[in-house]
Amino acid sequence: MTLEGHTLSPDESFGVFNRSSSTFVLPSLPFEVTALAPITGAETLGVHLGKHHQAYVDGANRLMEPMVKKFETAVDVISFARSVEAHGLLEQAGQALNHAFFWTCHQAAGLTRPEGSLEIAINDKFGDFTGFTDAAIALGKSRVGSGWIWLVADHEGAVRLELTRDAETLLDDPSLAVLLVCDVWEHAYYLDRASDRAGWIDGFFGQLADWSMAKSRYEHRLCREPDAT
Numbered sequence: 001m002t003l004e005g006h007t008l009s010p011d012e013s014f015g016v017f018n019r020s021s022s023t024f025v026l027p028s029l030p031f032e033v034t035a036l037a038p039i040t041g042a043e044t045l046g047v048h049l050g051k052h053h054q055a056y057v058d059g060a061n062r063l064m065e066p067m068v069k070k071f072e073t074a075v076d077v078i079s080f081a082r083s084v085e086a087h088g089l090l091e092q093a094g095q096a097l098n099h100a101f102f103w104t105c106h107q108a109a110g111l112t113r114p115e116g117s118l119e120i121a122i123n124d125k126f127g128d129f130t131g132f133t134d135a136a137i138a139l140g141k142s143r144v145g146s147g148w149i150w151l152v153a154d155h156e157g158a159v160r161l162e163l164t165r166d167a168e169t170l171l172d173d174p175s176l177a178v179l180l181v182c183d184v185w186e187h188a189y190y191l192d193r194a195s196d197r198a199g200w201i202d203g204f205f206g207q208l209a210d211w212s213m214a215k216s217r218y219e220h221r222l223c224r225e226p227d228a229t
């Protein structure tokens with residue numbers, strides 16, 4: 001089986017983009033502000049969503065407001081910003097989209113470990129789940145500044161971890177299926193655990209990450225052989 005190239009469709013903006021008004025919006029979270037404690041406390045969640053994410057939404061909209069051009073999706077904005085080297089818009093839009101996807105990567109009562117074909121792929125790459133979390137922690141600690149840790153799969157179904165800097169996103173890369181992302185900006189964890197980035201990454205992938213969604217995203221992109229009819 002192969003993995004279908006992944007490009008976000010208009011309904012996969014994770015609630016971050018309003019097509020009719022061509023503006024970014026703050027998505028609604030499907031869980032209570034206390035639901036992610038103790039890994040992510042209510043204060044962290046409130047500030048992260050209501051201050052940081054909101055600021056990226058507002059920042060992107062402020063930069064888009066004078067534009068005549070209208071957009072269908074958040075990825076359209078990012079593609080446009082890349083093409084004209086509008087770095088400010090690229091950063092604000094990238095952060096707005098990354099955060100919207102990040103919120104969908106949380107679960108309140110789902111799988112806390114990978115299962116099925118995704119578990120097999122992770123074990124093939126990392127040995128076992130501990131090997132995976134160790135690799136994610138090492139990758140996160142290797143980044144001195146801010147960024148994002150991504151679990152992605154390629155066209156062949158092989159999984160790997162990727163690290164992007166600052167506001168860079170992988171959600172517009174058609175060669176990847178993006179399964180999970182962990183925010184390693186300090187605002188994601190500093191109120192709960194100060195500078196313990198390793199503890200945050202371990203807690204996210206081991207207790208907060210929505211492995212049901214990751215499994216579904218992995219399996220739904222497994223498709224027929226490319227030369228089959």
Ligand SMILES: [Fe+2]
Pocket residue numbers: 048052099183185187188
């Ligand atoms: Fe963040």
